[in-house]
Amino acid sequence: MTSVKWRGFASTTRLEEATRIFMEKARFEPEPEVIPVEEAHRRKLVEDVSSPLDLPGFRRSAMDGYAVVASDTHGASDTSPKTLRLVGSSDIGETIVKSISEGECMKILTGAPVPEGADAVVKVEDTDQLEEGFIEVYSPVVSGRNVAEKDEDVKQGTLIFKAGRILSLMDISLLISMGITEVNVYRRPRVAVVSTGNELVPASQKLGIGQVYDSNRPAIALWAKCLGAKVVTSTSCEDDPDTIMDTLARIIPHTDFIITTGGTSVGTKDYMEEVVSVMGEIWVHGISIRPGKPVILGKIREGNSEVPILALPGYPLAAFLNFENFGQEILARWTGFRNPRSYTDVILNQTIPSNPGIRDFVRLKKCGESEDGTPIVDLIRITGAGILSSLVLADYLLEVPEDVEGYPKGSTVKVRVLDYTRL
Amino acid sequence: MTSVKWRGFASTTRLEEATRIFMEKARFEPEPEVIPVEEAHRRKLVEDVSSPLDLPGFRRSAMDGYAVVASDTHGASDTSPKTLRLVGSSDIGETIVKSISEGECMKILTGAPVPEGADAVVKVEDTDQLEEGFIEVYSPVVSGRNVAEKDEDVKQGTLIFKAGRILSLMDISLLISMGITEVNVYRRPRVAVVSTGNELVPASQKLGIGQVYDSNRPAIALWAKCLGAKVVTSTSCEDDPDTIMDTLARIIPHTDFIITTGGTSVGTKDYMEEVVSVMGEIWVHGISIRPGKPVILGKIREGNSEVPILALPGYPLAAFLNFENFGQEILARWTGFRNPRSYTDVILNQTIPSNPGIRDFVRLKKCGESEDGTPIVDLIRITGAGILSSLVLADYLLEVPEDVEGYPKGSTVKVRVLDYTRL
Numbered sequence: 001m002t003s004v005k006w007r008g009f010a011s012t013t014r015l016e017e018a019t020r021i022f023m024e025k026a027r028f029e030p031e032p033e034v035i036p037v038e039e040a041h042r043r044k045l046v047e048d049v050s051s052p053l054d055l056p057g058f059r060r061s062a063m064d065g066y067a068v069v070a071s072d073t074h075g076a077s078d079t080s081p082k083t084l085r086l087v088g089s090s091d092i093g094e095t096i097v098k099s100i101s102e103g104e105c106m107k108i109l110t111g112a113p114v115p116e117g118a119d120a121v122v123k124v125e126d127t128d129q130l131e132e133g134f135i136e137v138y139s140p141v142v143s144g145r146n147v148a149e150k151d152e153d154v155k156q157g158t159l160i161f162k163a164g165r166i167l168s169l170m171d172i173s174l175l176i177s178m179g180i181t182e183v184n185v186y187r188r189p190r191v192a193v194v195s196t197g198n199e200l201v202p203a204s205q206k207l208g209i210g211q212v213y214d215s216n217r218p219a220i221a222l223w224a225k226c227l228g229a230k231v232v233t234s235t236s237c238e239d240d241p242d243t244i245m246d247t248l249a250r251i252i253p254h255t256d257f258i259i260t261t262g263g264t265s266v267g268t269k270d271y272m273e274e275v276v277s278v279m280g281e282i283w284v285h286g287i288s289i290r291p292g293k294p295v296i297l298g299k300i301r302e303g304n305s306e307v308p309i310l311a312l313p314g315y316p317l318a319a320f321l322n323f324e325n326f327g328q329e330i331l332a333r334w335t336g337f338r339n340p341r342s343y344t345d346v347i348l349n350q351t352i353p354s355n356p357g358i359r360d361f362v363r364l365k366k367c368g369e370s371e372d373g374t375p376i377v378d379l380i381r382i383t384g385a386g387i388l389s390s391l392v393l394a395d396y397l398l399e400v401p402e403d404v405e406g407y408p409k410g411s412t413v414k415v416r417v418l419d420y421t422r423l
Numbered sequence: 424m425t426s427v428k429w430r431g432f433a434s435t436t437r438l439e440e441a442t443r444i445f446m447e448k449a450r451f452e453p454e455p456e457v458i459p460v461e462e463a464h465r466r467k468l469v470e471d472v473s474s475p476l477d478l479p480g481f482r483r484s485a486m487d488g489y490a491v492v493a494s495d496t497h498g499a500s501d502t503s504p505k506t507l508r509l510v511g512s513s514d515i516g517e518t519i520v521k522s523i524s525e526g527e528c529m530k531i532l533t534g535a536p537v538p539e540g541a542d543a544v545v546k547v548e549d550t551d552q553l554e555e556g557f558i559e560v561y562s563p564v565v566s567g568r569n570v571a572e573k574d575e576d577v578k579q580g581t582l583i584f585k586a587g588r589i590l591s592l593m594d595i596s597l598l599i600s601m602g603i604t605e606v607n608v609y610r611r612p613r614v615a616v617v618s619t620g621n622e623l624v625p626a627s628q629k630l631g632i633g634q635v636y637d638s639n640r641p642a643i644a645l646w647a648k649c650l651g652a653k654v655v656t657s658t659s660c661e662d663d664p665d666t667i668m669d670t671l672a673r674i675i676p677h678t679d680f681i682i683t684t685g686g687t688s689v690g691t692k693d694y695m696e697e698v699v700s701v702m703g704e705i706w707v708h709g710i711s712i713r714p715g716k717p718v719i720l721g722k723i724r725e726g727n728s729e730v731p732i733l734a735l736p737g738y739p740l741a742a743f744l745n746f747e748n749f750g751q752e753i754l755a756r757w758t759g760f761r762n763p764r765s766y767t768d769v770i771l772n773q774t775i776p777s778n779p780g781i782r783d784f785v786r787l788k789k790c791g792e793s794e795d796g797t798p799i800v801d802l803i804r805i806t807g808a809g810i811l812s813s814l815v816l817a818d819y820l821l822e823v824p825e826d827v828e829g830y831p832k833g834s835t836v837k838v839r840v841l842d843y844t845r846l
Binding site for chain 2 (some may be wrong): 037038041042053056057058064091092093094095096097109110111112113166167168169170171172173174175176177178179180181197198199200203204206207208209210211212213214215216218219222223226239265269270314315316320337338391392418419420421422423
């Protein structure tokens, strides 16, 4: 009667090795799609983009003042101003180019087209307007002064962005300024999130004995979305291998990455190992970390479609920690986003014990600050993977390596910053 | 004939002073709104939230194994195991609580309800199942071992989050795990973006002489959205004071913050000073920074509604820099998001000249790295507010204070990191 499921993990994989395997084997080869440029923030360019035109496209004044023939101003000074005849004005948005001759000038606004014949703009501060249609210039300008050439900003045909660039909102602004309305980008990774477990009930329902609210799934789905994924499915299903396999089979053809929660341990109702084995291939089952050991990395197949699967444990802290380790990292690679994980130094206010051979993840809370501003931290709780509140209340996460038996009180250690408002 | 508009800026305000004025005077007093908890990522709580129930709500096993009466296992060892009668199993999702008596045990999965009578769980690794409905226990457990109490995670009535907390996705998960489906949060700031200028044409149209594509507006709108604002209006209007005032008057009652671009300088077509004066009050016009001097901070009124206005210059670089200085900071304060601005040290590969009395913003590009990994940077361009591409291509922005006359080649300086994919 002793099932294989009751043997426990015969061996576990180190985190680095599991990460290496997953990053190497999990594939994403998205097709390009053409989308409106306004929607392309944080999307990855398929092709080089060159400017279809010169920018600004016309000679433009860089100052409010008067467009002049520069040589007319030579020798001008406060005591010996040069007088020029005012022959009109060039406004912003003018669609015809006017012209001036020697001895003439034209009132001009910053950004307005410089008239033909003019080769410089005198700042308004260096002039006085006389009543009779003339102005006085008190300071000379050299040719080209305060005039932006027609290709000053961007020259037609200039390579603007290389293929593979992650477009920012500034990039979008530059593309629009060149009249580009659509861009060819890689589509976003399509993610499905499936929670498994007979104990799960939706938050709208009253909780019975033995039941828990299905709270991992919406958070993982939201997290994946913040990381640039398109969440195509977010659903829940019963702890039954056939039901799970049916659910996954329907999802596979329309997705690039499946994340499940629950059923990854070695109890009788932990079907995910069986499901992944039957539907595809297990790369890793069991990682030498605590909490979070029972995670499965692999791929599953349906027809011609094959997708990587990250089967997370059902306990919230274990699920989130493994999603952070694997899901966040793979999505960052696929989208080109930077992984939002960040680190800082803290000082331990307590001794942190840890068993060798396993990597402990310890939740810490800020309780003070040293003289130089380094946070001083207390331990929240060493064990208890179900304790979601300990993660929510934690400010930092300390990773204690396999070969370290804890840290003494007063040590300065490097920790992950937990700020999930910042994704 | 010399209009006031042609006098230039009589005086300009220092950046810190302008910031102080704007942050002090620009008000946002949002009403609360009740929204589904799944949509509450990065939203600010109006009230304290306490747990409506105990979590997990039932005594739960923290291990796969056997629920036992702890005293039955005392003295158990490999050589002298204790034998217990197996009377059933407790599964995850069971909605009735079973019970055992002394001398009995029950197979139990991690997360399943612990039967009445049992006060500990023996790990499966420390047992062997015998064929005849009995198990052997090889290791003693103390009372409470591997059993999570019904309020271990959260006790009913416990204060979970204080009013004012910015909810993260982990917080949302915790709220859902307590059966909370809706939360009372402050509504998001409603932002309107209006570009002004006769020269502006939509990107779908062919560009004529003197025309430019309306590229600031979509980027500012997207930026505001990334900062947690709700963009209620994004529109463009002609350079005409009446048209601008009509447009703004229609927008004011439905918005909390208006951002315009264009028309802020001192040329004849720069109507924003007039518009803001007529419709409300100018707090600041002209800041001693370069680029970006001609910005207007103030408020405008329509009926009983009064909203702060940030009137940005039309030149992209000047517009973006001022939005970063004022718009980003005020929205961060209003939403409670952290201002995404970040700094790093770089080494200058060139001398940076700067005039005293003005704060120069200098775009820099990484061209190498020092031995310790500090970026080495080149200057992109000192002047030219219209040069959007210099901002897009820049990696860093150096702020040269008013009292500094530039920096020599080789200096290490602190710079803003420009990464607009990271908002």
